[in-house]
Amino acid sequence: MTSSLxxxxxxPILPLTAAGLSAVARKRHRRFAxxxxxxxxxxxxxxxxxxxxxxxxxVGAGEASRQAFNFRWFQFGETWVDxxxxxxxxxxxxxxxVSFIGMLVFIYSTGYMAHDENFTRFFCFLSLFAxxxxxxxxxxSLLLFFICWELVxxxxxxLIGFWYHKPSASAAAKKAFITTRIGDLAFLLxxxxxxxxxQTLLFYDQGNGCLEPSSLSGLMTQYTGVGITAATGIALxxxxxxxxxxxxxxxxxxxxxxxxxxxxxSALIHAATMxxxxxxxxxxxxxxxxxxxxxxxxxxxxxxxxxxxASIALxxxxxxxxxxxSTVSQLGFMMLGLGAGGVAVGLFHxxxxxxxKALLFLGAGSVIHGCHDQHDIRRLGGLRRFMPVxxxxxxxxxxxxxxxxxxxxxxxxxxxxxHAAHAWKVSQWxxxxxxxxxxxxxxxxxxxxxxxxxxxxxxxxGRTAAxxxxxxxxxxxxxxxxxxxxxxxxxxxxxxxxxxPLILLAAASILLGFLGTPAWPWLQAFVDGEPATLAFGxxxxxxxxxxxxxxxxxxxxxxxxxWWFYGRKPARDPRQIDPLxxxxxxxxYLLRREYFIDEIYEWSxxxxxxxxxxxxxxxxxxxxxxMAELVALAAIGLSWVSRLFDEHVVxxxxxxxxxxxxxxxxxxxxxxxxxxQHYLRILGLGLMILVVLLVWGCYGR
Numbered sequence: 250m251t252s253s254l255x256x257x258x259x260x261p262i263l264p265l266t267a268a269g270l271s272a273v274a275r276k277r278h279r280r281f282a283x284x285x286x287x288x289x290x291x292x293x294x295x296x297x298x299x300x301x302x303x304x305x306x307x308v309g310a311g312e313a314s315r316q317a318f319n320f321r322w323f324q325f326g327e328t329w330v331d332x333x334x335x336x337x338x339x340x341x342x343x344x345x346x347v348s349f350i351g352m353l354v355f356i357y358s359t360g361y362m363a364h365d366e367n368f369t370r371f372f373c374f375l376s377l378f379a380x381x382x383x384x385x386x387x388x389x390s391l392l393l394f395f396i397c398w399e400l401v402x403x404x405x406x407x408l409i410g411f412w413y414h415k416p417s418a419s420a421a422a423k424k425a426f427i428t429t430r431i432g433d434l435a436f437l438l439x440x441x442x443x444x445x446x447x448q449t450l451l452f453y454d455q456g457n458g459c460l461e462p463s464s465l466s467g468l469m470t471q472y473t474g475v476g477i478t479a480a481t482g483i484a485l486x487x488x489x490x491x492x493x494x495x496x497x498x499x500x501x502x503x504x505x506x507x508x509x510x511x512x513x514x515s516a517l518i519h520a521a522t523m524x525x526x527x528x529x530x531x532x533x534x535x536x537x538x539x540x541x542x543x544x545x546x547x548x549x550x551x552x553x554x555x556x557x558x559a560s561i562a563l564x565x566x567x568x569x570x571x572x573x574x575s576t577v578s579q580l581g582f583m584m585l586g587l588g589a590g591g592v593a594v595g596l597f598h599x600x601x602x603x604x605x606k607a608l609l610f611l612g613a614g615s616v617i618h619g620c621h622d623q624h625d626i627r628r629l630g631g632l633r634r635f636m637p638v639x640x641x642x643x644x645x646x647x648x649x650x651x652x653x654x655x656x657x658x659x660x661x662x663x664x665x666x667x668h669a670a671h672a673w674k675v676s677q678w679x680x681x682x683x684x685x686x687x688x689x690x691x692x693x694x695x696x697x698x699x700x701x702x703x704x705x706x707x708x709x710x711g712r713t714a715a716x717x718x719x720x721x722x723x724x725x726x727x728x729x730x731x732x733x734x735x736x737x738x739x740x741x742x743x744x745x746x747x748x749x750p751l752i753l754l755a756a757a758s759i760l761l762g763f764l765g766t767p768a769w770p771w772l773q774a775f776v777d778g779e780p781a782t783l784a785f786g787x788x789x790x791x792x793x794x795x796x797x798x799x800x801x802x803x804x805x806x807x808x809x810x811x812w813w814f815y816g817r818k819p820a821r822d823p824r825q826i827d828p829l830x831x832x833x834x835x836x837x838y839l840l841r842r843e844y845f846i847d848e849i850y851e852w853s854x855x856x857x858x859x860x861x862x863x864x865x866x867x868x869x870x871x872x873x874x875x876m877a878e879l880v881a882l883a884a885i886g887l888s889w890v891s892r893l894f895d896e897h898v899v900x901x902x903x904x905x906x907x908x909x910x911x912x913x914x915x916x917x918x919x920x921x922x923x924x925x926q927h928y929l930r931i932l933g934l935g936l937m938i939l940v941v942l943l944v945w946g947c948y949g950r
Contacts (some may be wrong), residue, residue, distance in 0.1 A: 254316050257334050260296050260344060261383035261397075263289040264351075264376040271373035282369040283359050286376045290352035291384065296342035304341040305775070311519045314338055314778040317453045324561035331451055331925040333858055335389035338776050339532060339592070343386045343525075345564060346467065346600050350521040351379045354752035357611050358513040361618060361744035367761040371411060371511070378404040380402055382522040386529065391440055391450040392457065394533070398436075405523050409510040428503040432493020439486030446479055452533070460536045468703070469540050477542065487534055489693050495527025495580045498554045502847055508569040512614030515569055519576040520607035528583045528599050530675025532592045544588045545675050552679035552686075557844075559689035563696070563829065564840035567624045568613045571697050575650065576606060578686055582666050585679055590669025593773035597665055598766045600772070601658035604761060605649035608754035612643035615743040616701060617750065620708060626700040631890070633702040635740040640702050642751040647698050649758040651691040653809065654801045658762030663687060665765065665773075668796045691807025698813045704819025706740065767793050814916050 252649035267289035271282040307314045319333030355375065362371055381400035388394040410422025447464040449457060456463055468480035492495070496504035504524070508515055518524060531538060531547065538544055558577035565571045579602050587595035587706055617624060619636055633640040649659035667687070670680035742748070765772040767787040787793065814828045828836040839845075 250644055254318050254334075255337050256320065257300060257318070257336055257387050260293045260300075260348070260387065261380045263293045263296075263380075264383065268373050268376035268380060271376060273819055276367070276368055276369050279368045282372040283355075287352065287355045287359075287370040289376060290348055290379060293379075294345070294348040294352055294895040297341070297348045297409045300336055301341040301345050304336060304338055308338065308775060310782060315453060318452060319389060319451055321585040323562065329845070331390065331449070331454075331837075332392075332393045333389035333451060333454075334387040335453055336387070338778055339529075339596070340386055340777065342600065342772070342776065345618075346603055347379070347386065347525075348380055350754075351382075351517065353753060354513050354516050354607065354611070355379075355830060356578055356647050357516075357614070357747050357750045358511075360744045361513055361614055362511060365511075367411070369637055371408075374404055374407045374411065374516070375513070378408060378517060378522060382526065387528055389452050391443065391452065391534075394530070395436070395440060397435070398490070398530075401434065401494075401523055401526055403424065403524075405507070405518060409507045411510055411514065414510065418509040421503075421509040425503040425507050425714060428500055429493040432490045432500055435486045436490025436493075437513045439483045439490070442479070443468075443483050446483070459835040460534060465536060465540045465795075468537070472821065480537060481541040481543055484534070484538050484541035484744065486548065487537070488531065488543055488547060488566075489532045491527035491584075491899055493527070494530070494552070495524050495584070496554075496577045497527075497580065497584060498557055501577050502556065502850065505570050505843075508567065508573050512569065512617060515573070516607045516610035516614070519573065519610055520603045524576060524580055525603060528580065528595060531584075531587050532596055532599075535592045537589070537692065538587075546588075548585050548588025548670070548673065548679050549724070550669055550674070550681040551581045551586075553581070554578070555581030555583075556689070557584065559686045559693065561840055561843050562693040563689060564827070564837050566626055567700070568616060568626050568629070568697065568701065569610070569624060571626075571693060572606070572609050572613060573739060575609075575690065575694070578607070579650070579917075582663060582683065582686070585670055585683060586666040589673040589675075589679065590666065592668045593770075593776040594665050594942070596776055597772050598662035601649070601662040601761055604642035604754055605646045605657075605758040608642060608646035608751060608758055609650065610752065611747070611751055612646060613637055615639040615747055616643075618743050618747065619740045623708060625702070625823075626697060627820065627825075628707050629701045630708075631702070631703040631706040631821060632740055634705070636742045638742060638748050639751065642755040643750075644698065644756055645755040649692050649696045649762075652687055652800060653808075654797075654806045655803060656759065656762070658758055658760075658765070659767050660800070660804070661762040664698065664800045665767075667800055668793060671792060671796050684799060688803045688807045691804050692811045695808050695811025696788075699811065699815035699819055703816060705821045707820070707823045708740065773877075904932055 264286070267285040267710060268287050273280055277511045282579075292593040303315055304342050315337035317333055317335045318323050322330045322332045324330070355372070358371070358375065362368055365371060378401070381397050381404055385394055385397035385401060388397060406422045406426040409425050410418050412418045413422075440450065443459055446468055447459040449459055449464070452460045454461070458464065465480065468483065469478055471479040473479060473482055493500045504519075509516055519789045538547070553580045558574045558581065562571050562574035562578065565574060570816065579598070583595045583598050583602070586598055615636065616629065616632060619639070620629060620632070623629060645657070649657040652663045660767065667680060668681050670683050671677070763769070767783045769781060770787075771781040788797075827837065830841075842848075
């Protein structure tokens with residue numbers, strides 16, 4: 250056991266304690282809530298760095314890089330439920346990433362939420378959110394993992410619907426909670442099935458854990474009734490949980506609507522916590538996934554999701570919604586990397602994406618904050634002059650997401666995924682889907698930057714959508730949602746508390762890429778628990794130059810097309826029709842409406858569920874309630890019969906018997922009247938009767 254392992258539990262306990270302190274603090278104690286929250290994340294980051302250094306030292310020394318600490322929780326019957334935590338390269342690197350980004354988001358939130366009346370409650374929820382994710386990362390038990398998993402879902406519901414007075418925020422919170430529960434139900438079934446087969450939910454337990462060869466061999470040899478192994482069935486059920494949390498098709502619909510929460514929440518959800526939990530789940534149970542036939546499904550669904558979400562982002566106009574669909578697309582890339590390349594490939598993009606997507610969301614929050622809560626990119630423009638720091642850092646994030654060659658982390662992490670997909674023996678189609686997705690990513694991010702930061706500032710007076718359509722002479726999709734807006738103040742750069750996290754994240758987005766290049770794949774080697782070696786020859790072999798050339802060409806093509814459509818002649822009027830809409834209004838409308846997926850769900854799943862609910866209501870009212878009423882009527886009828894029998898049979902018979910006894914008593918009372926001569930007459934009569942009987946008895950025979 251390493252020296253850092255016994256106190257590993259303190260990392261999630263610190264923000265959990267901050268959440269508890271903020272929960273009992275009064276609303277006016279804003280500084281106290283922010284201080285304890287940020288301090289808890291800073292201490293969690295320090296402990297995470299110590300844990301990371303411990304694992305790094307073990308890897309460098311060639312020692313075993315995984316240490317687990319297990320303990321008994323409670324007993325039922327003769328069975329003990331065990332929990333524990335584990336420290337390995339996967340845990341160490343995720344702890345540092347989540348605590349670092351979480352701390353920056355907490356600092357950013359002090360400026361972004363400064364004027365919110367529920368400031369204290371916000372930091373309470375935010376701390377609980379971070380604690381849940383950190384607990385999930387260190388869990389060495391699938392049961393503890395699931396407990397923290399559900400806490401992540403609960404806190405995301407609370408934070409997405411934080412501004413509950415807005416109907417859209419309340420609806421988005423419920424949508425996120427219910428949609429992810431669908432995947433969680435399958436996840437829970439997988440947990441139960443795994444426990445029934447392995448008799449343990451500990452990941453690692455001195456050779457007896459459910460992810461260790463002794464358990465996996467049994468799961469691989471046992472077949473189900475549909476012809477798949479138990480390992481495959483369990484892996485697919487667990488994958489369904491990851492589909493829900495990580496917004497993969499078809500359970501992606503909650504993720505874009507989650508933008509109704511405050512921007513710091515969006516940054517945490519999309520970068521370091523909730524959506525990363527699904528990818529981390531598959532990375533944690535990867536031995537089970539590799540022992541099953543589920544990895545091809547992971548790769549295929551990831552490639553489809555990447556292209557599907559990237560195409561929708563082309564036609565969105567809300568600055569945060571574009572980034573939301575970008576997150577869905579990049580999560581698809583991570584799934585493709587896990588399915589085709591392994592844990593190191595998917596995790597590299599997860600870590601890189603966490604930094605530049607947090608940068609982009611916080612940059613979007615800076616834009617919204619400086620432009621008086623304006624989200625519509627058609628209403629923005631020319632902000633590079635008003636917000637130079639936000640513009641510079643946002644461009645770094647945009648280029649990293651687009652995969653700009655050589656200089657930024659997004660290029661190396663995405664290139665690693667494409668290389669793995671290109672070498673995948675099952676099929677080349679996921680590689681082609683990934684290439685097209687990368688092209689669309691560069692295109693829609695260039696479109697967003699051109700709309701927001703170039704051209705003229707379009708925050709001035711506007712007109713209603715109806716008048717705009719009348720002026721244009723036709724119905725324009727781009728005119729939907731435009732409302733009359735007045736420019737009270739010109740855009741302003743955000744305060745320093747919001748800019749410092751942007752600068753740090755921009756620097757991390759640049760530097761992180763050099764830890765995972767083919768020449769020096771330090772991060773990949775660290776995740777695999779092996780020392781990294783520097784070898785520039787890897788850049789020239791194993792198909793790396795071909796994939797790098799394709800990736801570079803795709804990125805420049807996307808950036809060039811985006812600039813051709815949106816940068817040469819920047820938009821100067823919010824009523825101006827989008828160039829893509831002008832070229833293909835039918836396709837643009839389809840993308841703008843997100844392939845009508847929500848409408849399809851509304852007309853199928855939601856209506857079916859509503860119909861089923863109405864059927865259940867009818868059955869409850871007319872069948873079960875009817876049966877209950879019949880039973881009640883029968884009981885009432887029996888009570889009436891019982892009453893009649895009691896009154897007219899039992900009571901009347903008892904009363905008549907009593908009356909007869911009373912009459913007999915009255916007759917006997919006449920006999921005992923106290924007169925001696927009356928008694929003598931009775932005795933004489935009785936004696937005569939006795940003599941007659943004796944005489945009859947003697948002579949009658």
